[in-house]
Amino acid sequence: MKTAARKGLVQALGFLGLRAAMGLVLAVLALFLYDIGRKGGGAISWEFLSQAPRRGMTEGGIFPAIVGTFLVTLITAVLAVPLGMSAAIYLHEYAAPSRLTRLLRLSIRNLSGVPSIVYGLFGVILFVNLMRLGTSILAAGLTLGLMTLPWTITASEEALKTIPLSYREGAMALGATKWQTIRTNVLPYAVPGMLTGTVLGLARAAGETAPILFTGAAFYLPFLPKSLSDQFMALPYHLYIMATQHHAIQQVRPLAYGTALVLIALVLGLNMGAVVLRYRLRRKQR
């Protein structure tokens, strides 16, 4: 028979264990961020952010990689955002609920769990080879866009789901057509939520390396990509080669850390932007 005191002791120990687990996870996160922040912070300077690499990439900066990541994420957004949001609108507002649509939704949701390297394979065969785009920023952007598509569709659908049916019914009762209903009574409320999910998906795409490894990322380019068929430098790929392929990896270790810091800042910045957006619009809807 457990006495009250013993129950109390067991609970105290149990909860201590749980607290320890939380502490462990926080400690790991803090360690990672601290390590990158400290060692990368030393490499960050205006020069680092605004100049191209020099002297066999042992000096200079990562400007082309920053621009490359920005541009390829833009292409990703152009493919994934309108198509994803529209497909979600179709699935949720227009398509009659049936086994087929449920199966479709299931498939789309699970496609976001497929490994990024498999999307890379697909990008090589479809965009680089069959569509003859070659290794280019367009091929890489399309590959990343395809990878982000399941995510944007799912996130947009989740946002649409939060709009109560009464919003739609109210408009239709007043004689509005389907599109008018969607345009005035659903989209204005859903779009912020759709955008939040989308931005999170784009943040993930910006940090991905595997899909762009064989579809367009380059080791060293002296100039920014001037057309869609040019190759490009990108932050995640730059970090990868600075850490593994560079001829003086110990010498350029600080530059690698700096690249990691910039990449994390970019991705977390986008994430935080999405969270702030979600917080703001939750308050507005209340």
Next chain:
Amino acid sequence: MKKIATIALAALALFGGLLPAAPARKMIQIKGSDTMVNLVQILAEEYMGRTPGAAIAVSGGGSGTGITGLINQTCDLANSSREWKSKEIDQAWEKGVSPRFFVVAVDGLSIVVNEKNPLEKLTVAQVGALYRGDVKSWKAVGGPDQAVSLYGRQSNSGTYVFMQEFVLGNKNFSADMKEMNGNAQIIEGIIQDEGAVGYVGVGYLHDQTGRIRKGLKVLEISKEPGGPGFLPTDKAAVDSGAYPISRPLYMATNGKPKADVARFLAWIVGPEGQAIVEREGFFTVGEGPYKAANDKSFK
């Protein structure tokens, strides 16, 4: 939201203007050997500094990647630290590509171990035994009683293929070999691992001050057991062939090189380029058979 986007685009446009303007000509694309990638990238950088209007992009990926790139016509120059296999030459001809080869530098493939390893010398056969996995302890080759920790490259590496052909006798590599992404990673691994052995290009041995990297030991290699051993840093030994595992480093073009590519190649094998080759720790092409072959390829 719109304001931020406008500012971002404006900033981008401003910076775009600060970087050198893109030339009217297409960029020369170079892909291939990791052993050569940094050398070629530095050559490209210096050449572009001296030649206004030149535009050269350099990628790595291993010799295999460069060869594939030339065959698939996705690059203008393919760096390789090995000769093309006859299978690859056949494939090229099938696709309408006629490869032409230029020797741009010479490499003494170096066998390196951790500095704590007491060994000084190995024969080519012993190195082969280590890398085939026939031998798993350093004791068997005269070293301490410690497990051998193999470091090498991946199969797309020309160095990998060269080692396989000339040192392993065309047999399989040990499946226990850790396959790194580049020369520098091998060196980093060896510095930390006491039982390690690795193979790298001679241009990777030295640090910025010109001395052998701290933590590394370069082994002397001899052709026969009991014969004299030579270091890969010994230029005379490499040139004369006394150092048994030296190799030329190639750049291949599709047929006769076009004007701008030919100019770049000519500069590389000329005095200025070769001075840079030497500065980066590799060996020059010299005045012998390699130079003669190059001259023929230019025509």
Next chain:
Amino acid sequence: MKKKRRDLEEAAIRAFFSACGVLAVLALAGIFLTLLVTAVPAFREIKPAEFLLSKTWDPTSPEKAEYGILSMVMSTLMVTGGAMLLAVPIGIAVAAYLSDVAHWRVREILKPVVEILAGIPSVVIGFLGLVLVGPALAKVFHTGNGLNAVNGSVLLAIMALPTIISISEDSLNAVPRAISEASLALGGSRWQTLLRVKLPAGLSGVIAATMLGMGRAIGETMTVLMATGNARAFPHGLLDSVRTMTSGIAIELGEVPYYTTHYYALFAIGLVLFVITFAVNLVADVVLRRYQEREQ
């Protein structure tokens, strides 16, 4: 007249959205089909039994080209298994902490903090594995280097944790209050309630969380590529250097001449990966949805 024009507009807009839906679905279905079509030619030269059961992967061998993926499959299972061993207990514990122990204000702060961990790109985690975690593990286990399965497992555990924590916490919170309150009313402590009532009630959610985390670990590429050493041998222990299926593709895709058996074989590996991760995610999803429906 106005109505007719409006009807036309409506139909056009509906057609547009339908087209988008169809296009999106086609694109995504196309991935599976393309993989399938590109993988099949590999089996003209490779026997399927050899592909799945042989331990030797050496397509460029001068002796005999071999295409066995068993070692890579084993490596994937090993790092994933190790990752789950670490991530599941810790993840559930953290989820329990957030749902049952933490003050709601603390929870509001810590949940987004855990999400930060999820946001770190895999190449950065791989980089940290190379420069921070690997050398530390080498010291702990007295090996010469940290490029092995343990390093991979630790890193993958870190990457899977946010998924496991988030979904487990959701399912613990979804346990009806009535059930937990009944337990407390009967004299159980909060700890006993958590352990014997809430966790069993939320078990399917926790299982789903684990499977999603596992799916993430199986499919991870850059982290294992940078941190596990990439040896092709069949792994015998956690301290061996391993090469997962994802690394195997990433290493060789760049150099393979297009449309050769080697090329097709890489797509075959991709197909295997696709099937495994899709299946794992599907099962988790079905479990999760069924559980959510049941609770409503």
